[in-house]
Amino acid sequence: MATPFSVLTANRDFRRLFAAELVVFGSDWFVMVPLLVLLPELTGSGVWGALVLAADTGITAVLLPYAGTVADRLDRRTILIAANVAALVATLLLFVVRSAATAPLAVVAIGAVAVAKAFYSPAASAALPNVVDPADLAAANAVAGSAWGTMTIVGASLGGIVSSAAGPYVSFAVAAASLFTAAVLTFTIRRPLQAPRDPSAPPPRTWHALVEALRYIGARPRIRALVTVKSAVGLGNGVLTVFPLLAGLYGVGALGAGLLFAVRGAGALVGPLVMRPVLNHRSWLLPGLALSMSLYGLGYLGVALAPWFPLVLALVFVAHFAGGTNWVLSNYALQGEVPDRLRGRVFATDMMLATLAISASQLGAALFVDHVDERVILASCGLITLVYAIGWRIATRNQSLDDATPSSLADVTPGGEPSGDSPRGAESPTV
Structure with a gap:
């Protein structure tokens, strides 16, 4: 392995x-x-x-x-x-x-x-x-x-x-x-x-290509579930707006703010590496995604209630450990589900939804940051992610990826020859 x-x-x-x-x-x-x-x-x-x-x-x-x-x-x-x-x-x-x-x-x-x-x-x-x-x-x-x-x-x-x-x-x-x-x-x-693409087939027009990708996503419940999963963490991303204020609340100043961002990055780094074994079990992916979203929300609910700054740092690490895991699990699942000729458009849609969720969350936090306590914003962002995770899991409870065909096999024709959509093509170049 x-x-x-x-x-x-x-x-x-x-x-x-x-x-x-x-x-x-x-x-x-x-x-x-x-x-x-x-x-x-x-x-x-x-x-x-x-x-x-x-x-x-x-x-x-x-x-x-x-x-x-x-x-x-x-x-x-x-x-x-x-x-x-x-x-x-x-x-x-x-x-x-x-x-x-x-x-x-x-x-x-x-x-x-x-x-x-x-x-x-x-x-x-x-x-x-x-x-x-x-x-x-x-x-x-x-x-x-x-x-x-x-x-x-x-x-x-x-x-x-x-x-x-x-x-x-x-x-x-x-x-x-x-x-x-x-x-x-x-x-x-x-x-x-x-x-490889079929040289005799002209590339689709831009609008037609976009519509094709959206129809592909809309017709497949598993793909719809996977392109919406990153939005949970994105909608909780407004917490970053109050990091400097949170550091001031605990009296740790600029150094504390820097530690919060550093711990955030450390969690996002460690999460995908520690949780890699989940990627070897396709049946674990959807439950794992729901768990990672929930853990992110619970982490920031904990931050809102934490009485000590070291505990805040630990909870921020846990939240972004889950957030980083969420990103990698959803990317891997999409790569296994989507054929190569559509993969760029599907990933673009996936990232667009996540980016819009982040923008909405940060804008919402910015509107309230001067009017409510920092802990209220932290708890609200965590709660939004947690509620989203529960709703997402209820909506996907009857779905599974264990019977899905990886894209490397889905793009093979019945006769056994790779089609033009195969991620690797007809030959495997040597490394």
Whole structure:
């Protein structure tokens, strides 16, 4: 049985795809952390920082459906490299942001980076099953699922340290160099990142492709369940808005706020690795998803009631241990259910719903944060996730994935030959 370590060390192409994703996530923190400190210093206002965050989340959510269509129509390697280069150019624009008059350029730059991320994310998710053998897919997902948590700890910490020691513009330079490195790593991947397409069949028009994907999701209860599961944690994500206020409530200041974000990342990192055995039992996936959503909600209900800051840190870790597990379980289940030709669009829909849920939660928390106690917001977010988890499990109680056919087999014709939708194609390139 493959382990995260074995698939990472033995598979050159997966290792490079994973490394590229790490670099991309890290560059995001090297841009955002120093920029959110720089803008208030230049303008004396927190508005521009809020606009930057809104542009980063909102633009990505709006573009994801179209970006998923592109991931299914064009070469995914080209999409990933182009997205890295576009984000690099946009990051260079931040060097012009040096006064209150040029602050709007930060929103433009981050908006452009968000466009690039919208195209990068579904293409990378859809490409993963094509660079590993089917038997290694569970272990590969455990590794890939740790990327965000790893860079939340490492990227956010280093971004803040470099910005404090050398200034924000050095951080921007590091981000640009990182994006160039990611493009080079992706270029050196040998395996094709999508299954062969029928050259005689013209690619579907964008609107038709979107409608096809939505009909595919709507006609399959299991897919509908899987593309809505991340929204539970997303709707509870407003807790992040009160992290700095929570640290102040316990009298631990900026250090405490940093610890809260670091523990959040640590939980998201450890969860997918510890819970990897669940991926080997398809019948456990839906109950595991319901349990992970519930544990996230219960974790933040506990945070709202905790009397000591160390207990708060422990509960935040537990909540995001569950949140990271939720993300990986749902990604793995979708990869096993959806054929390659639709995978980019389905993953884009999945990420769009999660992103919109996060935006709605953070906006709701922002509306009430100056008017109610921080603990009320924490408890409300936790309760929303918990209620969602219970409702989701009731709605899916008669479903199971243990009789599902993995996409690597679902795309094989009755005669035994791989169809044009097979994630691996007619041949398996040697590593």
